[in-house]
Amino acid sequence: MIDDLNTSIFSRSPHGHRVLICVKGNCAHPDLGQALHQKMLKLIRRHGLDDPHHPHYTTCNIVQCLGVCAGGPIMMIHPEAIRYHQVDEAALERIVREHLLQGQPVEDLMLSPLSSST
């Protein structure tokens, strides 16, 4: 079911970044994920990333689990499939600035690509 949801989300945009934020509640309290989602939507609008013609066009959706289930809130950014953990507001602002706008993933905030429990 999660794969179906993710496939649906991924198929919406032919380009740009797709940000997924877990709100299931096992990695962190669901309210933290919801708050991050709202903050991310504001940052996306503030930087004009909601414009499909923007070179760093970005969408953001909440999801029910990203397969990590600890150390959350967990966020994943596609197409790179990079997962960030323990994302707070300061971390989120760095991720937007460095990853989404400058194309430089924030290494000290990311999970190893092979550290998933999936």
Ligand code: FES
């Ligand atoms: S519950 Fe958040 S990653 Fe699984």
